[in-house]
Amino acid sequence: MNYHPEIKFYKCLNDYPSRFPLEARKGYALIGRSNVGKSSLINSLANSTIARVSNTPGKTITINYYIVDGNWYIIDLPGYGYAKRSHEIRTRWDEIMSRFWKNNKTDIKGLILIDARHIPNKLDLDTLMWLNDNQISYIVVANKTDKLNSSENQRLNARIRDSYGIEENLLFKTSMLKKTGINELLDYMMKSIAKTEV
Ligand SMILES: Nc1nc2c(ncn2[C@@H]2O[C@H](COP(=O)(O)OP(=O)(O)OP(=O)(O)O)[C@@H](O)[C@H]2O)c(=O)[nH]1
Numbered sequence: 001m002n003y004h005p006e007i008k009f010y011k012c013l014n015d016y017p018s019r020f021p022l023e024a025r026k027g028y029a030l031i032g033r034s035n036v037g038k039s040s041l042i043n044s045l046a047n048s049t050i051a052r053v054s055n056t057p058g059k060t061i062t063i064n065y066y067i068v069d070g071n072w073y074i075i076d077l078p079g080y081g082y083a084k085r086s087h088e089i090r091t092r093w094d095e096i097m098s099r100f101w102k103n104n105k106t107d108i109k110g111l112i113l114i115d116a117r118h119i120p121n122k123l124d125l126d127t128l129m130w131l132n133d134n135q136i137s138y139i140v141v142a143n144k145t146d147k148l149n150s151s152e153n154q155r156l157n158a159r160i161r162d163s164y165g166i167e168e169n170l171l172f173k174t175s176m177l178k179k180t181g182i183n184e185l186l187d188y189m190m191k192s193i194a195k196t197e198v
């Protein structure tokens with residue numbers, strides 16, 4: 001499959017859920033550490049440069065909504081865990097995230113994007129636990145697989161399955177650099193959105 005949906009920038013929000021758009025009812029929100037490739041993923045899915053990619057971690061500090069084929073969202077959430085951010089910004093990030101999920105009357109699933117090279121740290125595990133506690137369903141996408149050698153690549157599935165406790169069918173491996181794994185991921189997302197009833 002080499003289908004690319006029409007993905008358009010929809011809205012940028014930097015504040016509270018009273019202003020969160022509710023026009024479309026479903027979607028995926030990208031959750032991940034800064035610099036893991038969230039914006040790159042949006043560009044790869046769209047096959048065009050619509051999201052800003054940067055070498056400066058923490059660039060995306062707003063909530064960016066993209067609308068896919070006119071009826072569901074991909075939401076680029078601010079990357080978490082950028083060490084240089086102040087405590088105050090970090091607290092605000094937590095608050096925005098918890099309001100985002102709690103007040104969203106739409107059916108938004110999580111797409112946890114991780115760096116394939118790294119094992120989860122406390123922040124990752126806390127985020128995971130928070131999603132579980134709040135019954136938000138999610139998939140895990142291990143990106144930057146181009147940075148792994150072949151034996152690391154072979155061990156990747158088992159490593160992620162063990163550290164994230166996720167079923168294999170909810171685990172995807174991608175490289176935005178080499179453009180691998182994107183079709184499989186997109187295919188899954190489109191099917192799961194089609195099945196979502198809201
Ligand atoms: N080698 C490699 N580099 C990647 C890949 N995906 C993204 N990058 C690079 O990683 C850097 C960060 O990418 P972004 O897409 O801006 O990451 P982000 O998660 O949106 O970052 P924030 O918005 O800061 O949270 C950029 O230099 C990308 O080119 C990949 O699969 N392989």
Ligand SMILES: [Mg+2]
Nearest residue numbers: 038039052060
């Ligand atoms: Mg970004």
